[in-house]
Amino acid sequence: MFAPWQASAEEAVKPAETPASATPSTTPPWRIGFSPLGTPKHGQAFDHFDYVNPDAPKGGRLRMASPITFDSFNVTLAGVRGIVEPGLARVYQNLMTSAQDEPNTYYGELAEALRYPDDMSWVSFRLNPKARWQDGQPVTPEDVVWSFDTLKANNIQQERYYHDVIKAQVSGPNEVTFSFSSKGNRELPLIVGQLIVQPKHWWLAKGPDGKPRNIAATSLEPPLGSGPYRVKTFEAGRSITYERVKDWWGAALPTARGMYNFDEIRYDYYANATQLPELFKTGSFDFRSENSASAWVQQYNIPAVKDGRIVKQEFRRATSGIMQAFGFNLRRAKFQDERVRQAFNLAYDFETQNRTMSFGLLERVNTYFFGLDIASKGLPEGKELALLQDIKDKVPPAVFTTPYANPVNGSDEAVRANLRKAFALLKDAGWEIRDGKLTNVASGEVMKVELLLQGEGIVRTVLPYQQSLKRLGVELILRTVDDSQYQTRVLNRDFDMIIYLQSQSNSPGNELRDFWGSAAADRPTSRNELGVKDAGVDALIERVIYAKDRDEQVAVVKALDRVMLAHNYVVPMFYSSVDRTLRWDRFGQPAALPALGYMGGFPDIWWYDEAKAAKIGTVEKEPAK
Incomplete structure (x- = not known):
């Protein structure tokens, strides 16, 4: 039996309009799910995800607290302007939603089905005819096209993320098609499916003040969404309460049964x-x-x-790989010599800090994909070795001979030995101690470094590193600022070092261009905060994006991880x-x-x-x- 949101077999072969790259005899079938390098578990209609209680009771209140506040409800500008309240993810919906028991697999949310050709040159979504905005108006293909166009026009990060998506157009009743600039990029249907759809009619109308709404400006007007929650009350910078939409159109969707059970979710914000x-x-x-x-x-x-x-x-x-580190702004001349960056790593005494401050519960990060099976280890072999050899003129020779390993401290002897190595590297790079301060021999510049911190909570963690660097003659200045200042300074690259925290999915792809691609390094608002510019990294990123199967993807990601580590762009810290x-x-x-x-x-599949x-x-x- 077909669920209300899934097409029958007869309907599936009667599209309103066939995209240009397909013919009637080759029209792809409609599907309820998508995985770029695998097969979704649910190939046909299903009742609910296996990990939920479909009969979970509704009701009750959940109260949360956060040290990071907000100053905008405009999700279009997330990451580039203002601090957008994260709970809005439950107010809006995407075309598709992720399964929490299948890696990188998505099923229909606003869209009831999708289809795409073998060459991945386009993807079409058919909207669920029951989908409604919270004012009762239907969600339309025009809403999807408008959301896509305005997002690319007003958010430079997202414009780059969707760079290979050249056009969105209404392609039939309740259907929208996205065309791609290249073929074989298997992740593009997924990232288009992640699009947050917003109501065109609401944004083009006037607000309560009688003035036209502006999608390009921050706003604290409670938004109109299509999701399971709406903003009930808020006090800017202090609290917000979301209430469950009792007549939500999507409550019976198989991707929603047993979820969104709290009647209210409240967040309170604390500066300290x-x-x-x-x-x-x-x-x-x-x-x-x-x-x-x-x-x-x-x-x-x-x-x-x-x-x-x-x-x-x-x-x-188990959901994401993490690199938490002291991150260098590679645009600063003092950090462009890899030997200087290596010396900073040698001075970091993780072992003593973990033992004395964290009861030995933390692990030293040694990969950009910490916690995932796609992380590099040992020496490259098989497919990974072959593709590194293909670009051996663009990668550090060490990737073939020396597995990456963080320096080990933890004892007086080890600390002294590593400091000696650090001094030798700094000397080779043109630095020496003068009057107790690390000084550049050629320019006379003193090594003074500002570490930009988001709030006071992290200060205790970095104090030991400040003392370790002092032994090298480095003055590490701890500069704490509020959330808004921190975001502004990082986006404008106004820092020497930051606590670099970058998460990765188990199936990375197009976002890597924005994380580490050379084209993103000098672009304000990109996520390449470090300023990585490297031909080998660029080449590997493209290979990740166009991987033809999971085995190839894993091999390329491991090679990319290995090259990033070999350049010593960061001083890896710790994680749990x-x-x-x-x-x-x-x-x-x-x-x-x-x-x-x-x-x-938690909290989406839990209940009161x-x-x-x-x-x-x-x-x-x-x-x-």
């Missing part, structure tokens, strides 16, 4: 992150992700944890292979959590459990003002 653990203990909010290993061990030995009113739970991280969470025991969770779900899929809430007998406190 250090106060959040104590506020959580008092009941000011319900759920906390604890990023400090020392706090995890020391700060929660309280009665509410011991008697079970507060649950401590770890979730294995688990997410450590605490929650007041008021919530239910599915019996089998999704293997790829962030923090067990009235019996548990009554049992713990804790009065919920209102957030501190």
Whole structure:
């Protein structure tokens, strides 16, 4: 039996209009899911995802807290202007939505089906005829085309991300087609499916003030979406409450059953992150992700944890690869010599810091894909070795002879040995100690470095590194700024070093151009904050994007990882292979959590459990003002 959102076999072969690159005899079939390098688990209609409780109760309230505030509801400008409230992801919808138990696999959300030719030169989406905006008007192909065009026109990051998508057009009743500039880029149907669709009629109308709305400007007018939640109330910079849309059009979708169960989700914002653990203990909010290993061990030995009113739970991280590091601004002359960057790495004593401050719970990051099986290791072999040999004139010779390894400190002897190596590298690069300060022999420049930090919470973590660099004669200045200043300075490349945090999916692709591509290095607002410009990296990025199967993709990603590491663009820091969470025991969770779900899929597949809430007998406190 076909679900309401899936076409029958008869309907599937009767498109309203056939794209130019297809003929009636070769028209591709409509599909309910897509995976660029694999086969979706659900090839036909299904009732719900395997990892949800389809009968989860609706109701209750969830209260969250964050140290990062917001100043805009305009998702078009996310990443380039203003700080957009992240909860808006539940107000809007995409053409497709991801499965949390299948790598890089998407199923229909606003679109009920998609089709594409073997050469991946275009993709068509057929919208669900039931899809509605929260004002009752239907979601149309014109909305999709307008959303795509305005996004590319107003967001330079997204314009680059969708660079190979040359046109979106209405191609039939309830159908939209995207045309691509090249063939064989298997990720393009997926990234088009990730498009946030916005209501053209709402944006082109006047706002409550009688003035035309402006998609190119930040805004705090609550938006009109098509998703399961809407903005109920907010106080700019302090709090926002989302309420569940009781008559949401998509509640019966197989990709939504058992999800979006809370009647209200509230976020409160605090400028001082250090106060959040104590506020959580008092009941000011319900759920906390604890990023400090020392706090995890020391700060929660309280009665509410011991008697079970507060649950401590770890979730294995499996959704993204992480590089967390001290990142150099490679545009600065003092960091353009790789030997200087190597010296900075030799001075980082992770082992002592992990032992004395984090109870040995952290791991040293040694790859740009930390936590994923696509990370490089050992020496290249097989397909990876062959493709590196194809571009051997563009990559460091060390990738063929020396596996990447971080320097190991942790003892006085190891620290002294590594500092000697660092001094030797710095001397070779033209630096020496004068009056206790590392000085460039040719220019007389003193090595003074500003580390730009987002808020006070990270300062304690970087103080040991500041002291280690001081032994090299380097003055490391810690500069803490608020969220808005931090974003502005990073986008304008106004920094020496930052805490570089870059996540990667298990199937990376087109976004790599913006992360590390040479064309993005000098473009303000790109995600190439480091300023990476390297012919070998560029060549490998293109090979990743046009990989023909999973084996080739994995081999190229490993080679890319290896080349990035060999250039010493960053000083890798640490990360944890688990997410450590605490929650007041008021919530239910599915019996089998999704293997790829962030923090067990919380909160979208969880629900408010009235019996548990009554049992713990804790009065919920209102957030501190």
